[in-house]
Amino acid sequence: MSNCGCSMEPVAYFQRPNGEYVIVHHCHGCDFERFNRIAADDDFDRVLSLPAQPPRTSREVKAMQAENWLAEHLEEWDDDMEEVG
Numbered sequence: 103m104s105n106c107g108c109s110m111e112p113v114a115y116f117q118r119p120n121g122e123y124v125i126v127h128h129c130h131g132c133d134f135e136r137f138n139r140i141a142a143d144d145d146f147d148r149v150l151s152l153p154a155q156p157p158r159t160s161r162e163v164k165a166m167q168a169e170n171w172l173a174e175h176l177e178e179w180d181d182d183m184e185e186v187g
């Protein structure tokens with residue numbers, strides 16, 4: 103279950119540099135994504151049938167979102183400066 107109460111669905115998997123497999127769960131209600139290490143009771147064949155993604159961590163995703171946010175807002179600031187000049 104996710105924050106908004108929608109059910110999470112496995113949408114992809116990736117392999118970490120240390121060889122660990124991680125399943126990406128996606129919430130269709132709020133676009134929330136969660137990474138879960140494969141558990142012993144997970145169906146490995148079913149995991150591998152999901153699309154593979156490049157390895158990433160929640161921290162990397164957050165850093166990427168922060169960079170995107172910064173890039174967007176830096177453009178806004180540039181515009182403001184042009185108006186002043």
Ligand SMILES: [Zn+2]
Nearest residue numbers: 106129131132
């Ligand atoms: Zn949700």
